[in-house]
Each structure stands twice: as structure tokens, then as C-alpha cells.
Amino acid sequence: MWRVDVLGDVLELARVDASLMATFDARAPWAIELPDRQGATFHAVVAGTCWFSVGDAPARQLTPGDLVLLPAGARHQLASDPGLPPRRFDEDLKRSLIRPNGELVLDGPGGRTRILCAGYHYAAAVHPLLGLLPPVLHVATAQPASGPWLRSVLDLLAHETRSGAATGSGTAAVRLLDLLLIHVVRAWLDTEGDTIDPSWLRGLRDPLTAQVLAVLHERPGHDWTLDTLAATVNVSRATLVRRFTRHVGEPPLTYLTRWRLDVAARTLRDTTLPVATIAHRMGYTSEFAFNRAFARLHGQPPGRYRRHAATNG
Structure with a gap:
């Protein structure tokens, strides 16, 4: 429950947009190399x-129901058999193959x-999700916990x-690609999430931390203190700070400031x-204080940030 809400918030904030690139239908023997791209590849x-x-990693076999996500769009190869010399998948090859x-x-x-x-395109500079993930996520729909849901969407x-x-x-x-991304990340968190460094993404694996994250995302402009936040999730201040910091890597109110901005x-x-x-909606009583905090995180004051965003689309 908490996990989907927070994950959806971050995907929306980072403007993660899906686009179907192709349906690839091949008969052996074949091998293609897909170049680096901006954004994620699926x-x-x-x-x-x-x-x-x-790269230099050993080839792995994919069977029906297997999904791979490359969060940074790394160069990779697909082949009917390992060791076949690949053809580079560029625009010329694409035009020659498309029906x-x-x-x-x-x-x-x-x-x-x-x-x-x-493919998934996203604003990497804004509270990144995909930058927290490993270079490759390999998820199989055969796994009992999340597999049936993934298989249904697929x-x-x-x-x-x-x-x-x-x-x-x-x-x-x-729309299904948007949903599939959430399910893939959730499935990966359930099996491999402990391998990532402390971050909000790792925090989703801990029930208390996930609940705190959801509360902060639901009401970022509220005048939160450690006392009111601890009371909301029914734990002591010490437990709140210890658990949240261990899993997220920073205290709750520090995270809240960054999320607000x-x-x-x-x-x-x-x-x-x-x-x-x-500024008022984000919980700041002073526009001056908001401007200073915003410039500290984003490198420029709000007005200049807005003009730059409008100029660069």
C-alpha cells in the first residue's frame, strides 16, 4: 500500500514516460547490439x-516471461545463441527490418x-529513481510472490x-508499460532490495520507514516535527529517527526538506x-527562506529555475 504510493509519486515527479519502441520477431540465427540511449531500456x-x-558480464538466457530493465540504457546485446557476431541496431537496420x-x-x-x-524517458536531475537501481534488473514472472501480477500485465x-x-x-x-515498470521495481525490491545502499528506495522495504515516507509524501507542506511525525506512525522519536536513518540514509526531516523542494x-x-x-504550499512561512533553501539544492533561485526550465522545455 505505502510502497506503491511513494513509488508512484517519485515516478510522476521525475516525469518517467513510457514509449513502445518495437515488437521484435526473429528466427534463429540472429544477434543484434543495441547502443547506449538516454533513459531506460526494457x-x-x-x-x-x-x-x-x-559489457563483459556472462550472457544469460531469457525465457518466456523474463523481463530485463536497463535503468541507464546501457549498450547490450540480444542473440539467439551466445557468441554470434551481432549486427548494430541503428536507424538503417531498423528501416530494413520494420514491417x-x-x-x-x-x-x-x-x-x-x-x-x-x-523505453522510459525521465528527468534524471529530479529526485532520481532509476539512478538508484543496478545497471540491469532481471525479473522472472515465474517467481511465486509477484510473478502472477507481472505475467498478467505482460x-x-x-x-x-x-x-x-x-x-x-x-x-x-x-499505460501498461507505466504499470509494468512499477511491478518490475516492486518485484526486484522483494528479492534484491537489500543489496542497494541506504535510500528512500531501500526504505520502502521496511514497514515503518515506508509508512513514514508515505505520510511525508501525502502532506509535504504540513508543519511536521519529529514529535508529530512519531505520533502519527505510533512510535517513539528515537525509533523513528533510528529506523528511518538506517534505511534511507538521512533523518526524516532532512528527507522532507529535499522532497518539498x-x-x-x-x-x-x-x-x-x-x-x-x-513556498506556502511547501510549508515555508517565509518566501526568502524558501528561495535560499531552493537555491541551495537546485543551484539557482526559483525564478531563474523557472525561466531556465521554460527555455529548455
Whole structure:
């Protein structure tokens, strides 16, 4: 409950937008290399098998229901068999493979593999989520806890991409990709989350810390103190500070200040509300104090930040 709310907040704040890149349909033998890209890259195997590798790491086999997310869009390879020389996937190759229905097809005499490929674009400078993740997340829908939910979303996504020109299929696919990202991160947290450094993302694994994060996200402009926050989640101040700091890496009110200023940055970009109004909504009684705190975190005062954001889109 708490986990989805906080994760959704951060995804919205960072403007994580999904876009379906391609449905890849290939018959062995084949191998392609996908270059670095801005944003995250996502692949889901819906039929057949393939081999996936990044850098010097050993290739791993992906089977139906396997999903891989590359948060930083690292260069990687997909192949029907390990060791095959890859073709670089550039615009020329894409144009030569694409069919009228939008699928990318590689013909061959061997077994067939079908992969859904997508991308996620995000504002990396704003309270990053994907920067906290490892270079590759590999999640299997066969795992008992979160697998059935992932499989359901993946099946729906595969259906929408097969629908072609069906009314609303493109919009439905993008919405499902948004949902799939949340489920992939949740599944990874359930199995591997203890391996990451202290951060708000790791904090979602601890019930108390997750509850505190949700409270702060729900009411960032409230006049929180350690006493009122501890009373809200029914623990002592000492327990609150110890648990939160251990999992998140900073005390609750320090996190709250940064979260307020990140929300303020989004509001400056997306609205024309006066700076004084934004400052008040974020819990600041003084516009001067808000301006100083904002400039300390974002490197420039609110007015200049808004002008720069408008100029650079």
C-alpha cells in the first residue's frame, strides 16, 4: 500500500514516460547490439528464448516471461545463441527490418523468438529513481510472490501490441508499460532490495520507514516535527529517527526538506503559480527562506529555475 504510493509519486515527479519502441520477431540465427540511449531500456520475452549480455558480464538466457530493465540504457546485446557476431541496431537496420504493421522482423530457418522492447524517458536531475537501481534488473514472472501480477500485465501488453490498429491500443500499451515498470521495481525490491545502499528506495522495504515516507509524501507542506511525525506512525522519536536513518540514509526531516523542494521544482516547471504561493504550499512561512533553501539544492533561485526550465522545455 505505502510502497506503491511513494513509488508512484517519485515516478510522476521525475516525469518517467513510457514509449513502445518495437515488437521484435526473429528466427534463429540472429544477434543484434543495441547502443547506449538516454533513459531506460526494457525487454520482455513473450515467446521463444534468447541470450542477453551487457559489457563483459556472462550472457544469460531469457525465457518466456523474463523481463530485463536497463535503468541507464546501457549498450547490450540480444542473440539467439551466445557468441554470434551481432549486427548494430541503428536507424538503417531498423528501416530494413520494420514491417507495415510496425513489427521488426528478422527471418531465418531456426526457432522463433518474440520480444517486446520499450523505453522510459525521465528527468534524471529530479529526485532520481532509476539512478538508484543496478545497471540491469532481471525479473522472472515465474517467481511465486509477484510473478502472477507481472505475467498478467505482460499478457495484456502483448495483446495490445498484437491489436495493431485497434482503437486505443497504442495508449493502452503505454499505460501498461507505466504499470509494468512499477511491478518490475516492486518485484526486484522483494528479492534484491537489500543489496542497494541506504535510500528512500531501500526504505520502502521496511514497514515503518515506508509508512513514514508515505505520510511525508501525502502532506509535504504540513508543519511536521519529529514529535508529530512519531505520533502519527505510533512510535517513539528515537525509533523513528533510528529506523528511518538506517534505511534511507538521512533523518526524516532532512528527507522532507529535499522532497518539498523537489515537488516545488516540478510545480515551478509545470504551473504559473507565484513563487510565494508555492513556498506556502511547501510549508515555508517565509518566501526568502524558501528561495535560499531552493537555491541551495537546485543551484539557482526559483525564478531563474523557472525561466531556465521554460527555455529548455
